[in-house]
Amino acid sequence: MIHLDTNTLLWDRWLTHAGQTPASTAIIHYVAGEEPFVWTWSNLIGRASRYAAILKNAGVRHGQVCGLIIRHHREFYPIYMAVESLGALPAVLAYPNPRLHPDKFRQGLEGMSHRSGLDFILTEQDLEPMVRPLINNPVSTIKSLLFPLDWQTDPIMTSTSAPTTPHPALSPDSPALLQHSSGTTGLQKPVILSHRAILEHVHHYGRAIALTPTDKVCSWLPLYHDMGLIAAFHMPLAAGIPTIQIDPFEWVIAPVLLFDAISSEKATLSWLPNFAYNHMAERIHDDDLADIRLDSIRVLINCSEPVRAASHNRFAERFAALGLNRSALSASYAMAETTFAVTQTLPGREAPWIDADRQSLGEGNFVLVRPNQPSRRCVSSGLPIDGCDVRIVDDRRADLPDGRVGEIAVRSVSMFDGYRNNAEQTAKVLENGWYYTGDYGFRLGREHYIIGRKKDIIIVAGKNLYPEDIEDAVNSAPGIHPGRVIAFGAEDEAAGTEQICIIAETDAATDADRKQVRRGIIEAGMRVDVTIARTYLVPPRWLIKSSAGKPSRSANRDRALSELTPVE
């Protein structure tokens, strides 16, 4: 087990590792086809201190928010740590996909700046034309654009500077970082976490997965996502165990890279969203697996989207011959608002599952499936980790007994203090220290089963998307009636995730016109970096309105899925 002092700063924790084990590995930066780059603790802290000196000269001060928009790069880690060392708050933001329209990217960043109060953007020269107009906007909070990858020739980078001393005003309860609770650009909710919240989380979650000094994390997860940032980056850094970081873009295209790294580095832990199990089982060629061994994996944690039993099965069967132990297949329920994990299944045991009667479950009750009745296999996300309490509540937020489906409410020692600059949204979800998640599930004994969402969020490949963002984008597509569009998520069993569906009212009647409209909708989705898988085109006044006069997502979703065929 690893025991942490949680009454300290992250930077001080890292300095301790550098002092005690300077030559041991902190981070392995992995790039396909290249020799992995190893950051020892000593090199990493030295490098971070030099970046910190330049950042300080550039005006970065404690309490300020620094948005980092940098692609997979070995210098990213010391830059991030440098921001942390100054007591400023790093906020990792997604590097824009080439599909994303520059205006949409700027708009998203502007909204984020408004809500998160971004002070500096640390990025690459390539993005300057896209980001610069924001700085020049008189109402912008962003003071300056910095390009730390270009500082390699700065004399400070080659000097021997002493490790940065944190600002004396900083305490373990000071804000340590800012992360966003969703992946879309328009409606992101910024969450501030303190040093103590993160270290408490590492302490408790580390116990839940029986973390030891011999563990090694391997991850392809993007660091703007809480699972990548907290589980696969902050946790190993705080615990002083190595983390292997793979480029998410490379992994999606060549998923065998994760196995390459696990096998060669003998990694023991990895976190994956459900779709990744299908993606790897489906897309990795047998002949790429010749030298791969997966015996070293101790716990593989399925998290960030609903856990599907079929995905675990497919993955376990496909890779059993490589030494993958089925008992490593575990699951967790997590969210940015509680730093990360809320529940976790027991390590060393496959995540348990149970077959529920589908109809009863739909009516809010868990009942074991009867013979020949439709069932739904529910996989447990485990039991609350220490420091976390979980309740299942009804619409009036009153507790429900075991087996009753309700909203999941969470209380945690690693809880956020509220969404930054958004008291209204905070008041909706935080009450008397409990965070009302908007997720639905039930409890049986100690096991918690997450089965759905109250909110309309669509989770595609572990990324949370708001239907409103997609509908806004699609509204501009030619041939559809503006405001008469619904976006929703539908289960994609083969991919182990959801796919985005659109229902749009249109006058287009001929086959050719309807195909043209569909293409316009897909292209509109691309401009906000989402892939629309199914398009249902309907005549005017087809959409069912809610009592508030707006088209109802759930009613229209059910109607489309039962009555319509998508345009192809």
Add this chain to the structure above:
Amino acid sequence: MISDRLKQIILRQLKLDDFPITAETTAPQVPGWDSLSHVGILAAIEKEYGIRFRTLEVIKFKNVGDLQAAIDKKTPK
């Protein structure tokens, strides 16, 4: 020069009737071509031509022209 055979595989995978695809076309320009559908397109090409792309090759494809060149190298003239 992009062969009609390659173009048809791409269009079929993306469920598109038609779309102008040239050697310079990149994935983000084509409706529905994202990183996940990209992997499906590569698998369809491998099946159709009876070839195999290596991991490093796959990561380095920048446009459809690169894809066509890799296919040409692996298929008998």
